[in-house]
Amino acid sequence: MPDGAVYVGRPTRWGSPFAVGGEYRVVSEPGAAALLGVPGRSEAVLRPQTRREAVSAYLAWVRWDLVLLPAETAPVSPLTSMIVEALAGRDLACWCPLDEPCHADVLLALAAGISPRDIDLSRITPAECEAVTP
Numbered sequence: 001m002p003d004g005a006v007y008v009g010r011p012t013r014w015g016s017p018f019a020v021g022g023e024y025r026v027v028s029e030p031g032a033a034a035l036l037g038v039p040g041r042s043e044a045v046l047r048p049q050t051r052r053e054a055v056s057a058y059l060a061w062v063r064w065d066l067v068l069l070p071a072e073t074a075p076v077s078p079l080t081s082m083i084v085e086a087l088a089g090r091d092l093a094c095w096c097p098l099d100e101p102c103h104a105d106v107l108l109a110l111a112a113g114i115s116p117r118d119i120d121l122s123r124i125t126p127a128e129c130e131a132v133t134p
Contacts, residue, residue: 005091008104014087016103017068017075018057023047025069028060043069051101056121058103063116080110087111 001007008014018024024046048054060066061077068074088111096102101121109119 001093002091005093006087007094008087008092008107009094013078014083014092014107016054016058017061018046018048018054018103020048020051020054022054024057026057027067027069051096052121055101055103055106059106059116059119059121062106062110080116083107083110084113088113 006014010016010019025043026046027043046057048057057066061068062080062083064077087107090111092104092107094102094104096104106119106121110116
């Protein structure tokens with residue numbers, strides 16, 4: 001891994017709890033509907049089938065529009081201020097293929113000061129990061 005790079009894969013503090021092919025019980029706020037197709041504030045089951053869907057779920061989670069259930073044992077989403085403080089100006093490393101969406105793309109945007117509400121996944125290109133073995 002390059003000097004100064006931060007590994008953001010599972011199971012680090014920055015890792016995404018959403019994996020392709022996984023199944024997740026969530027409670028969504030209305031704002032998550034556009035990303036996830038979950039109407040209103042409701043409990044739903046997410047089953048990401050693509051990396052983009054898994055990254056969309058991660059973005060909704062970071063926005064606090066999405067709560068993983070059971071809440072008492074689920075990981076807590078990092079605050080944007082924590083992401084900026086720890087990751088701004090750093091290279092991020094994950095396992096994802098470099099030419100596909102990754103939650104590190106969301107982390108890079110947040111660390112650069114972009115509001116979680118202003119991140120448009122359709123406009124994010126895969127990050128230039130290193131594939132690493134932790």
